[in-house]
Amino acid sequence: xxxxxxxxxxxxxxxxxxxxxxxxxxxxxxxxxxxxxxxxxxxxxxxxxxxxxxxxxxxxxxxxxxxxxxxxxxxxxxxxxxxxxxxxxxxxxxxxxxxxxxxxxxxxxxxxxxxxxxxxxxxxxxxxxxxxxxxxxxxxxxxxxxxxxxxxxxxxxxxxxxxxxxxxxxxxxxxxxxxxxxxxxxxxxxxxxxxxxxxxxxxxxxxxxxxxxxxxxxxxxxxxxxxxxxxxxxxxxxxxxxxxxxxxxxxxxxxxxxxxxxxxxxxxxxxxxxxxxxxxxxxxxxxxxxxxxxxxxxxxxxxxxxxxxxxxxxxxxxxxxxxxxxxxxxxxxxxxxxxxxxxxxxxxxxxxxxxxxxxxxxxxxxxxxxxxxxxxxxxxxxxxxxxxxxxxxxxxxx
Amino acid sequence: xxxxxxxxxxxxxxxxxxxxxxxxxxxxxxxxxxxxxxxxxxxxxxxxxxxxxxxxxxxxxxxxxxxxxxxxxxxxxxxxxxxxxxxxxxxxxxxxxxxxxxxxxxxxxxxxxxxxxxxxxxxxxxxxxxxxxxxxxxxxxxxxxxxxxxxxxxxxxxxxxxxxxxxxxxxxxxxxxxxxxxxxxxxxxxxxxxxxxxxxxxxxxxxxxxxxxxxxxxxxxxxxxxxxxxxxxxxxxxxxxxxxxxxxxxxxxxxxxxxxxxxxxxxxxxxxxxxxxxxxxxxxxxxxxxxxxxxxxxxxxxxxxxxxxxxxxxxxxxxxxxxxxxxxxxxxxxxxxxxxxxxxxxxxxxxxxxxxxxxxxxxxxxxxxxxxxxxxxxxxxxxxxxxxxxxxxxxxxxxxxxxxxxxxxxxxxxxxxxxxxxxxxxxxxxxxxxxxxxxxxxxxxxxxxxxxxxxxxxxxxxxxxxxxxxxxxxxxxxxxxxxxxxxxxxxxxxxxxxxxxxxxxxxxxxxxxxxxxxxxxxxxxxxxx
Numbered sequence: 019x020x021x022x023x024x025x026x027x028x029x030x031x032x033x034x035x036x037x038x039x040x041x042x043x044x045x046x047x048x049x050x051x052x053x054x055x056x057x058x059x060x061x062x063x064x065x066x067x068x069x070x071x072x073x074x075x076x077x078x079x080x081x082x083x084x085x086x087x088x089x090x091x092x093x094x095x096x097x098x099x100x101x102x103x104x105x106x107x108x109x110x111x112x113x114x115x116x117x118x119x120x121x122x123x124x125x126x127x128x129x130x131x132x133x134x135x136x137x138x139x140x141x142x143x144x145x146x147x148x149x150x151x152x153x154x155x156x157x158x159x160x161x162x163x164x165x166x167x168x169x170x171x172x173x174x175x176x177x178x179x180x181x182x183x184x185x186x187x188x189x190x191x192x193x194x195x196x197x198x199x200x201x202x203x204x205x206x207x208x209x210x211x212x213x214x215x216x217x218x219x220x221x222x223x224x225x226x227x228x229x230x231x232x233x234x235x236x237x238x239x240x241x242x243x244x245x246x247x248x249x250x251x252x253x254x255x256x257x258x259x260x261x262x263x264x265x266x267x268x269x270x271x272x273x274x275x276x277x278x279x280x281x282x283x284x285x286x287x288x289x290x291x292x293x294x295x296x297x298x299x300x301x302x303x304x305x306x307x308x309x310x311x312x313x314x315x316x317x318x319x320x321x322x323x324x325x326x327x328x329x330x331x332x333x334x335x336x337x338x339x340x341x342x343x344x345x346x347x348x349x350x351x352x353x354x355x356x357x358x359x360x361x362x363x364x365x366x367x368x369x370x371x372x373x374x375x376x377x378x379x380x381x382x383x384x385x386x387x388x389x390x391x392x393x394x395x396x397x398x399x400x401x402x403x404x405x406x407x408x409x410x411x412x413x414x415x416x
Numbered sequence: 417x418x419x420x421x422x423x424x425x426x427x428x429x430x431x432x433x434x435x436x437x438x439x440x441x442x443x444x445x446x447x448x449x450x451x452x453x454x455x456x457x458x459x460x461x462x463x464x465x466x467x468x469x470x471x472x473x474x475x476x477x478x479x480x481x482x483x484x485x486x487x488x489x490x491x492x493x494x495x496x497x498x499x500x501x502x503x504x505x506x507x508x509x510x511x512x513x514x515x516x517x518x519x520x521x522x523x524x525x526x527x528x529x530x531x532x533x534x535x536x537x538x539x540x541x542x543x544x545x546x547x548x549x550x551x552x553x554x555x556x557x558x559x560x561x562x563x564x565x566x567x568x569x570x571x572x573x574x575x576x577x578x579x580x581x582x583x584x585x586x587x588x589x590x591x592x593x594x595x596x597x598x599x600x601x602x603x604x605x606x607x608x609x610x611x612x613x614x615x616x617x618x619x620x621x622x623x624x625x626x627x628x629x630x631x632x633x634x635x636x637x638x639x640x641x642x643x644x645x646x647x648x649x650x651x652x653x654x655x656x657x658x659x660x661x662x663x664x665x666x667x668x669x670x671x672x673x674x675x676x677x678x679x680x681x682x683x684x685x686x687x688x689x690x691x692x693x694x695x696x697x698x699x700x701x702x703x704x705x706x707x708x709x710x711x712x713x714x715x716x717x718x719x720x721x722x723x724x725x726x727x728x729x730x731x732x733x734x735x736x737x738x739x740x741x742x743x744x745x746x747x748x749x750x751x752x753x754x755x756x757x758x759x760x761x762x763x764x765x766x767x768x769x770x771x772x773x774x775x776x777x778x779x780x781x782x783x784x785x786x787x788x789x790x791x792x793x794x795x796x797x798x799x800x801x802x803x804x805x806x807x808x809x810x811x812x813x814x815x816x817x818x819x820x821x822x823x824x825x826x827x828x829x830x831x832x833x834x835x836x837x838x839x840x841x842x843x844x845x846x847x848x849x850x851x852x853x854x855x856x857x858x859x860x861x862x863x864x865x866x867x868x869x870x871x872x873x874x875x876x877x878x879x880x881x882x883x884x885x886x887x888x889x890x891x892x893x894x895x896x897x898x899x900x901x902x903x904x905x906x907x908x909x910x911x912x913x914x915x916x917x918x919x920x921x922x923x924x925x926x927x928x929x930x931x932x933x934x935x936x937x938x939x940x941x942x943x944x945x
Contacts, residue, residue: 051517051765052517052519052520053500053515053516053517055498055500055516056500056765056768059497059498059806060806062495063495063497063655063806063807063808063809064806064808167808168808171813236814237813237814238808238813239805239806239808320481320485321485331548333544333548364496364498365490365495366490366491367481367484367485367489367490367494368490
């Protein structure tokens with residue numbers, strides 16, 4: 019049975035839909051209301067707060083903390099400055115992706131790593147001989163994602179102008195005023211592709227933080243947000259999701275389900291010209307050979323989609339939220355890949371998808387066909403490869 | 417002197433859509449707007465410091481999805497936020513809220529009538545079928561029943577088949593919609609006045625008719641054709657006010673190469689040898705074009721900018737007879753904080769949709785009675801929205817803008833329309849007094865009040881007799897009769913002059929269809945004449 023997070027007393031009181039999902043062993047609201055749009059529009063126009071506590075979190079401390087991370091991750095952390103955050107993935111010995119997450123350098127000998135799957139065992143296995151202490155803080159540190167164009171205004175009400183100096187993918191350690199002060203870490207990170215922050219506190223201060231954030235957000239239209247709206251905005255932002263858009267090498271029973279970072283579009287993260295790290299030799303070979311498949315953005319031709327429904331005298335119909343049913347992609351009658359996430363973007367007015375296709379078809383604009391099912395009958399609509407992210411507002415980094 | 421392919425008179429949303437399509441097709445286009453700001457009646461203005469009002473039109477529903485796609489309006493800044501609910505506060509402290517969640521709506525309605533609650537789903541299905549029937553009608557030019565051109569005859573036959581190829585019960589429903597009053601039509605489905613009253617008003621918006629006047633049922637349908645993202649019956653706010661729609665269209669038009677000038681009032685349309693050849697600006701400048709497109713209403717276009725002397729007598733007489741009869745006004749309020757309704761105190765999702773002051777059918781009919789004899793309603797029907805609850809760009813944090821659409825405010829008051837300025841504030845007071853019956857504290861939180869009578873809509877926005885739709889949306893003024901028989905396909909009796917505003921098929925609302933269909937027709941004609 020899932021466990022409540024420290025925010026549960028507050029989120030439960032607000033969740034009128036009673037729709038929950040299990041996320042890393044915790045209760046996670048899917049949406050606070052049966053009507054999804056409210057949360058979606060709030061994150062794109064106002065601000066939302068989401069309980070991100072279920073994320074796995076690990077504290078890496080000690081003289082060799084950076085050496086351990088450099089050994090595990092596809093990029094090095096020796097010269098990574100205190101106060102920086104990095105999005106990174108890690109691989110097995112064969113260069114297949116195990117997980118992706120963020121690494122924050124909180125102090126010269128203290129890093130925090132987040133991951134979608136438990137990783138303590140994997141990290142420990144590679145810590146042999148290093149002066150490093152690993153702690154699982156997954157269930158002792160609570161996390162809130164405060165996202166949206168007004169998130170900075172909300173935080174200003176909470177911690178003052180200090181927030182204005184916090185740049186994209188940087189961390190700030192501060193104290194929340196009142197009650198003798200609460201230690202709070204703020205990172206300018208998120209999974210929405212918008213201006214946004216993530217707030218990290220010890221469990222015992224979770225409710226005080228929640229109350230303070232909601233109070234500060236009152237005049238900015240702040241709403242709590244669940245996973246369903248997040249699933250729409252992360253597709254707009256072009257973020258892939260482990261377990262949906264790719265399978266962790268640790269969970270894949272067969273080879274073809276595993277992915278290299280190059281197949282997932284993580285090329286930019288990988289630094290091969292450095293000391294040995296897990297999977298380096300395989301990745302060097304992979305890079306030389308080039309990936310067989312590529313992760314791409316997809317736009318499904320709305321006119322085609324609408325026409326299919328018109329044949330049945332039906333209006334075009336999409337489930338609200340993101341569909342995670344894999345759907346085949348074709349070119350000239352041959353299957354060349356699959357779409358793993360599809361969503362209608364109410365903001366961009368485009369029907370978007372995230373897909374994996376043969377590398378030689380990955381160029382922007384390539385025309386493919388996607389399977390569309392209407393009235394239990396199969397049809398095909400055109401779909402075009404598009405660059406990611408679909409949505410990238412200036413405010414995200416400004 | 418440069419000769420443009422087309423000059424568009426009026427930078428309202430339809431004029432801009434037309435310009436964008438022409439520019440996208442590679443034509444040289446100039447848009448001339450009289451005011452300092454683009455958008456016509458789809459306009460946002462900072463009327464009070466920090467507060468942006470959708471001065472006239474205030475919600476968006478009918479903006480055609482294919483126009484959004486063709487012109488890539490999302491890329492050029494269009495952002496829509498759906499309305500969540502329809503809230504009806506009642507004078508006795510009770511209230512009804514209809515939600516996007518049908519189950520929640522059913523629960524609310526069943527407090528007034530369990531039977532109606534059950535019928536709602538059935539009604540919505542029937543109306544959305546009707547809406548789908550009407551969709552091709554608003555997405556293509558009006559039929560031309562008098563034409564012997566084989567292509568048009570085929571088109572007409574197809575439309576005829578489309579109309580008659582339906583089960584008998586649907587045909588019956590259509591005929592009823594075309595002939596009945598809103599109230600009679602709704603009576604066939606529902607018993608509760610509390611439900612029927614706010615539903616019936618969809619039939620009278622922008623017309624000088626009452627909810628019991630025959631013919632108003634059809635306009636109900638107009639309100640079921642609205643769609644956002646394929647979902648019928650949904651209405652939205654445009655981020656930054658309805659001017660946001662116009663600005664996105666203008667950005668698209670400029671991107672495709674159109675030139676747009678504001679504060680460039682057109683004095684008249686140049687006519688030479690029976691053809692439009694350009695325009696004369698108020699400052700005396702003459703500008704030449706192969707085609708002139710008017711986004712203004714028919715009266716202003718033909719009897720104002722062109723002049724009767726250049727038009728066939730019969731056509732001029734038709735245009736003079738075409739009915740405007742503005743019946744509504746607008747009151748925009750800047751509020752210090754959220755209004756507190758007696759019936760549902762505090763903040764909540766009921767404030768994020770539209771709020772109707774329409775407590776009963778008799779209330780609405782009484783409001784019409786006063787208007788019939790030349791005064792504004794002392795207790796009018798109000799359609800209120802507070803867009804700042806979902807769009808923080810229109811008011812400072814914690815403050816709000818409230819837009820009140822007010823009917824009836826007849827253009828033809830007993831004293832004569834020119835006496836509206838003396839009555840304007842009394843009219844504003846009637847609106848605030850009405851609101852105060854549901855929001856007792858409203859007077860204390862008003863920071864600024866903007867009152868627009870139909871006279872003001874005419875003087876400031878160029879809407880003849882203050883009609884928000886460029887002429888009433890009644891059956892005799894729709895389709896192949898809009899604005900006059902024989903001239904419903906954007907062409908006019910003057911070669912090279914085109915009509916692209918809401919006075920052309922398929923009519924008013926922030927729809928863009930007249931502008932887009934006009935541009936398509938022009939481009940299909942080859943030489944734009």
